[in-house]
Amino acid sequence: MGAGYIWLAQTHVKEADDGGGTFYRDSSVAAKGVQDVPKDVREKIARVRNAIMALSAKFIAIYPHTIMQTYMASEAYTVPEMLEQHVIDLITQPAAKGRA
Numbered sequence: 001m002g003a004g005y006i007w008l009a010q011t012h013v014k015e016a017d018d019g020g021g022t023f024y025r026d027s028s029v030a031a032k033g034v035q036d037v038p039k040d041v042r043e044k045i046a047r048v049r050n051a052i053m054a055l056s057a058k059f060i061a062i063y064p065h066t067i068m069q070t071y072m073a074s075e076a077y078t079v080p081e082m083l084e085q086h087v088i089d090l091i092t093q094p095a096a097k098g099r100a
Helices: 039-057 064-076 085-091 093-097
Strands: 012-015 021-024
Touching: 039 064, 039 085, 064 085, 064 093, 085 093
Parallel strands: none
Antiparallel strands: 012 021
């Protein structure tokens, strides 16, 4: 098993019947330049990135559900605060419980 890359971009979300989200890539959206991505969307992308970084820092497996758990737990903090060690410890707790 090796390390991989994760591509983050603006996408559309289609709701699944079970209440979870299924994600698909819309190449017309991904092809747009950064200037076309609204600030609130850029902040959401940055929050996802920081959630991934927090999971990685705690050696927690990076899956869609652990990213979402960390993302949701991070909403009480600003995007830059997510990279502070005490915040990383707090926002990764829900994902860490799943691996115990």
